[in-house]
């Protein structure tokens with residue numbers, strides 16, 4: 001009998017968003033005409049930018065002829081996209097990143113999950129709490145999390161609580177850690193760190209030989225000046241940080257799938273014998289072995305988001321969701337909620353009425369208001385007592401949901 005990786009039986013039986021989908025499907029089955037409004041998983045509702053669709057059509061037509069047909073592409077991504085990323089996301093903002101530090105992928109979920117492959121099981125991992133469940137679950141799968149406790153917390157992970165009391169700014173760990181997951185603008189709370197606050201983490205990583213895994217999937221939603229779009233805006237961050245980016249929320253690629261990871265060449269790790277090793281080389285080795293690249297057609301679609309037309313269309317998408325987030329904040333406040341986030345992020349983090357747990361309140365909103373949210377407790381213990389509203393729905397549904405809550 002083949003023996004399985006036991007870590008898979010230690011993790012919760014279903015992934016958070018699969019559990020929510022299951023509960024929503026059951027509610028729908030029991031109430032087939034229920035006018036359900038989905039504000040749960042951050043899945044976009046507006047179509048792709050025309051520029052991306054046009055680029056995909058051209059790229060698809062290229063596949064008809066032997067002269068322009070593409071087979072296997074570079075595992076790291078085509079030069080046309082890596083160079084467009086360097087130019088538009090970094091160089092234009094005064095950040096020096098080279099194209100061989102960019103690894104194009106099918107999205108930040110895969111990369112933030114897969115990055116653990118190149119780090120030893122002995123690393124001490126710090127994760128903000130609440131957090132995107134992929135960080136905890138994949139460390140548990142990889143054996144770095146230890147054992148789950150009754151509260152759902154894992155014995156070997158170092159949790160960094162982010163709550164209203166500390167203004168959602170994680171305190172530095174009191175014990176030495178080797179890897180730190182930071183996601184800013186934050187999923188799920190929608191809160192941010194200022195440049196000064198992020199610089200504290202870069203300093204910490206330098207002083208402790210730690211690596212920061214910085215998930216910047218929501219940077220395009222930033223509206224405030226002093227909020228960094230990239231960790232590389234902070235001096236010295238290229239020595240200590242990997243950054244994850246995504247076209248999913250920025251340009252509507254949740255179904256099309258494209259993202260990228262930045263692994264600076266100067267970022268080093270240590271082998272068991274004390275030798276310094278370039279992390280960029282290890283990630284390249286991992287990707288070339290386990291990944292055959294994002295499809296050419298999709299990479300052309302991603303490249304098109306950087307064209308003049310593409311930029312205008314992406315801005316229109318972002319403006320639409322930002323306005324939804326504003327409507328949600330305003331509606332929830334009017335309905336008496338305490339809310340956080342929503343200003344630099346497409347997520348609004350709302351306190352459940354006193355005494356109600358996240359899942360209870362999630363069930364109440366689903367059954368009584370036909371509104372799907374995400375229970376805060378699903379993102380970690382510090383999320384208990386909160387629910388997350390996503391701003392990615394239609395305008396009509398967003399307004400209607402707020403009306404239902406006001407009642």
Ligand code: MLT
Pocket residue numbers: 040041042043109132187
């Ligand atoms: C979320 O709702 O947190 C995200 O959409 C999930 C994801 O990006 O995988």
